[in-house]
Amino acid sequence: MKKRLYLELENCIGCRSCLAACTQCGGHEERNRNYVYDVNPLVNRQTMPLMCLHCENPACARSCPAQAIQIHETGAVLSALVEKCIGCQNCTIACPYGIPKFDTEQNLMYKCDLCIDRTKDGIPPMCASVCPSNTLQWLTDEEIENKKKQFNLDNGKWVTSMPYLEGETNVKVNLPGILQGITKLY
């Protein structure tokens, strides 16, 4: 059963477990590849995670002159192949979400690969497996559909790619209920 990473952004409590877990994934060389941002840092404590959304038409891979960014059969957009990446940093400029990180010492780009050694076998990625607040979840399409029904919002503001993202993505994002004046119990 194909599962997806699914984000319920407003659940985030800013604990940064996902960052810590990311460092522990095989192949990540103990460096994290995702982000947690304060939404309005001078006013409140709301945070949101930001990770690679694994675009169906990834700008990073399209802009790579070395074909170093490969797309896995599961749809995951992989990190740069170490022997191919030539260090031009086109991908960091192209990514609409600013996700790829670049190591100038190693002349190498690295980005979220959806923990491909885990997810290719149906094991959730590190971030989703540690998230204590259900911000990051690993769900089947059916389960995502059920979530959508559960909240019963027919205003098109629920699960989204467009128009809040730049294109269709393999990771699904749930827009915050906070904005819609909905208190969520989970």
Add this chain to the structure above:
Amino acid sequence: MQAKAAVNQKTGNTLNNAFASNFAKSMFLSVTALAVLSFIGTRMFTHVDLNLYGYMVGTIVFLGGFFYRFIAWGERPPTKIILKKGLKLLFRKSTPKTSVEHLATYNFIWNRGIYRWTQHVLIGWGCILSCFVTFPLVFGWMYFTMDDNGYYNIIALGMQVMTVPADGIIANLSYNALNITAVMVIVGVCMALYRRLKNMQARAEQKFLYDFLPLYMLLLVSITGLALTFMNIFLHGAGQPAMSLIHQWSVIITLIYLPFGKLAHIPFRPMSVLARNYREHYAEQDMKECKVCGDQFVSSEQSQDVVDVLGVNDIQFKTKEGHHLAEMCLPCRRKYRIAQFSGFPTHEVKVKEANQNAKG
């Protein structure tokens, strides 16, 4: 779409019109160059080592695959830009230093780990030196003659460049060059195999056909090559003809496979020098300022090139503020996305991004 039109535009060069395709042109020029060089090098084909004709055929087949793969790759819009602009900047002052660091001493691999650097130097230089010996021998660009006086003449491109004592150091290094490089490759490949078997970071992402197969092929080439020497010296040549065919077969298979697998990074890697020149040159020209915070984060040229390349792929990242997403620096671009999710303009709050490394 401008870039799309430019890609299809043929240059008015009349020489190109003589050929059906880029592939045909490259193949014709290479085979001609090989033939001419061999003609000169072998003193009008009087010193051809016919033992090595298999390698000659193998090399021609390899060239076919090589051009097929690399011309297709060079036609991709982002590749084309870096190749075109990078080649124009080839004569920058920094080119020799960058080339040595990227292609000879592999400084960036040192920064990935000393173990990985050691294995890469051994495999890389083992293979490069082997090629420097093998190809000149195959095409007759280099051969040896011996006068009656115990001296060896080293002949390069038909010219006698050196006369050395037949039992001297240089002569011995020449006889054993391929044995030495074989040992280098074997040690390097064993280190690489050990790492791929034991290192959990490497194990997570490796695939047998992509990561192991090239190593086994290099190992096969080196071991069969060393076996030839072993058979000559210790077995008085027993089994040598069979082994020589096995060795030849392994080399030719590896050569033909080279442009299509992990080893493709060997002929392709000089591109990193072009990319570095491209970044350095245009960074000196004019830097792009982030549309939100004003930080200079990339050269204007590269920013525009990426926007164009994405345009060719029908990807337009226009923001409602009117600029392209590529015109924002990375932290601002991330905050901008948070702003799209939350409705609050996070990117306009002048606060540095919070802790992103989860180390306390």
